[in-house]
Every structure is written in structure tokens, then in C-alpha cells.
Amino acid sequence: MAAREPHFTFALKACLLFSVISILQVASALDSPNLPHANQDDSLEPNDARVIFAGEQSVAPKPYEAVNKRIRLTTGQSYFPFISAKMPHGGWSQALVTRTFAEMGLNVDIHVLPWSRGERWTTEQRFLGTFPYVYSAKRAKKYYFSKPINFIPVRFYVSQASNFTDVQQLKNKRLCLPYGYSADFVKDGVVDSLNLKINRVVDGAACIGHVQRGWSDAGLTNDYVSVNEVNNDRLTDSKLVVLKKDVEQVPLHFIISTSYPEARKWMDKFDRAFQGLIENGAKAEIDDRFIQLLGLN
Numbered sequence: 001m002a003a004r005e006p007h008f009t010f011a012l013k014a015c016l017l018f019s020v021i022s023i024l025q026v027a028s029a030l031d032s033p034n035l036p037h038a039n040q041d042d043s044l045e046p047n048d049a050r051v052i053f054a055g056e057q058s059v060a061p062k063p064y065e066a067v068n069k070r071i072r073l074t075t076g077q078s079y080f081p082f083i084s085a086k087m088p089h090g091g092w093s094q095a096l097v098t099r100t101f102a103e104m105g106l107n108v109d110i111h112v113l114p115w116s117r118g119e120r121w122t123t124e125q126r127f128l129g130t131f132p133y134v135y136s137a138k139r140a141k142k143y144y145f146s147k148p149i150n151f152i153p154v155r156f157y158v159s160q161a162s163n164f165t166d167v168q169q170l171k172n173k174r175l176c177l178p179y180g181y182s183a184d185f186v187k188d189g190v191v192d193s194l195n196l197k198i199n200r201v202v203d204g205a206a207c208i209g210h211v212q213r214g215w216s217d218a219g220l221t222n223d224y225v226s227v228n229e230v231n232n233d234r235l236t237d238s239k240l241v242v243l244k245k246d247v248e249q250v251p252l253h254f255i256i257s258t259s260y261p262e263a264r265k266w267m268d269k270f271d272r273a274f275q276g277l278i279e280n281g282a283k284a285e286i287d288d289r290f291i292q293l294l295g296l297n
């Protein structure tokens with residue numbers, strides 16, 4: 001969940017995966033897939049959440065005031081489809097988090113900031129919590145993690161010229177990962193089972209270049225974005241192919257700094273309310289709507 005803002009175009013879609021799974025790296029503007037009127041969708045229950053963007057806030061919020069009137073939260077500038085200005089209620093994760101606090105009888109102000117700044121200000125108690133983040137042992141020393149709110153379907157992508165069509169064909173091959181990529185994610189998983197050699201590069205975009213040029217055999221990506229949206233002028237003309245089998249389902253969480261006053265109690269309240277959404281069907285309703293928007297049903 002040293003960080004820089006994540007990109008979004010498929011040219012950097014692998015970078016998006018790494019930006020949340022590891023330590024949120026790579027800076028630039030974002031551009032999500034064309035989803036006409038998705039951001040105007042009113043089929044989800046309305047809420048009183050207010051969204052404040054980075055440019056609308058000149059100074060850091062004061063610490064210890066995140067829950068004085070409205071609950072103050074932060075998220076990043078894009079991580080499609082979980083955080084996205086082109087999706088209803090700011091994205092899948094944002095819709096679920098907002099609805100969870102509504103279940104608690106609370107309204108929220110969500111500050112959209114560069115990922116690194118949002119995480120830093122959360123540790124400084126300027127926000128009650130931030131989202132969505134992947135669990136890591138390093139991060140768990142500083143944060144409490146909620147129950148999973150979403151899951152990232154992770155798949156391998158390969159060069160079309162490689163003729164790889166199945167995950168098992170990658171046994172003993174080379175996998176590209178950015179520096180800083182969380183070891184917790186790859187440990188004892190498909191990377192070990194396939195005995196993959198790890199090639200480290202600066203970021204997710206560099207991994208795409210590695211795979212296209214044949215310097216690595218595969219990379220990892222978020223399956224919610226079409227491979228046909230590859231568009232990066234620093235890369236070769238070789239097309240990429242995403243292999244069909246999910247290799248991981250990586251959970252995303254809402255997190256609260258352990259240093260925040262009564263942080264554990266706040267997280268317990270959040271988890272109870274989220275469980276309430278599961279039991280009353282509200283979470284399934286939200287999930288179904290986003291699945292429909294993504295064309296996955």
C-alpha cells in the first residue's frame with residue numbers, strides 16, 4: 001500500500017500493481033479506460049462523502065482532528081478500478097470504504113493526495129486512515145489492517161513474440177519485478193513454485209520494456225485493465241499478452257496508523273461495520289455494480 005505516485009495507462013498498468021503491492025512508486029498523470037458516464041452512475045446508494053483534491057489544499061491538515069466533526073480519510077490519485085475519478089463514488093474501494101463509514105453513522109471527507117504524501121500524513125495522525133493498501137510485514141509495524149475490502153487479480157503478461165500461452169511454460173524463466181517490490185507477496189507463491197529468476201528494474205514501465213525486448217520472459221499485472229491499451233512510446237512495437245490464469249488474488253485493505261489515538265478501536269469498528277455490509281447484502285450490491293461496469297459479468 002520512498003514512494004512516488006502511480007501511473008495509469010496500461011503502458012504502466014504493471015506499475016500500478018507494484019505501486020500498491022510494494023511501496024507505491026512511479027509518478028505521472030493517469031488515464032483510465034473509457035467508461036462512458038461511469039462517474040455519473042447513480043445506481044449506488046448516494047452518500048454525503050466530500051472529496052478534496054490535492055490542489056484544493058495548500059497546507060497539511062492539523063493532527064488529531066481527523067474525527068472531530070467528519071471523518072477525515074485519504075487515498076491516492078488513481079489505482080483503477082479501486083480508485084478512479086471515472087468510476088462511481090471515486091472507485092470500487094472508495095465506494096466500499098465510504099459505505100462502511102455510513103454504516104457506522106459517520107460521514108467522511110476523502111482527501112485525494114499523492115500516495116506518498118497521504119501515507120506520510122496518515123502516520124502523522126492527520127488522517128484517521130488511508131486506502132487501499134496491500135499487507136506487508138514492514139507496513140504492519142506501523143498500521144492496523146482492515147478485513148480485505150477488494151482483491152487484485154494478478155496475472156503474468158508476456159511478449160506475443162515469445163509464444164508462451166500457459167503459466168507452466170514459465171518454469172525456470174525470468175520474471176521482471178521493480179526494486180522495492182514486496183517480498184511478502186512473492187514468497188512461497190507461484191514465483192517459488194515455478195523457480196523463476198528475478199530481474200530487478202526501476203519501475204513497472206521498465207518491466208514492460210524488459211519483457212517486450214526479451215530481457216525478461218514475464219511481468220505481473222492487474223487483470224482489470226485490457227492488454228490492448230498498451231501505449232508507451234519508450235517501448236518497442238512488440239505487443240504484450242496476458243496469460244489467462246490468475247496467479248494470485250491479492251487483498252486490499254483500509255489501514256490506520258498504530259500511533260493514532262484509539263486506533264485499534266477504530267479498526268474494530270470499521271471491521272464490524274464492513275461485516276455488516278456483507279451480511280445485509282450492501283457489499284454484494286456494490287461489487288456487482290462495479291463488475292458490471294468493468295464488463296466482467
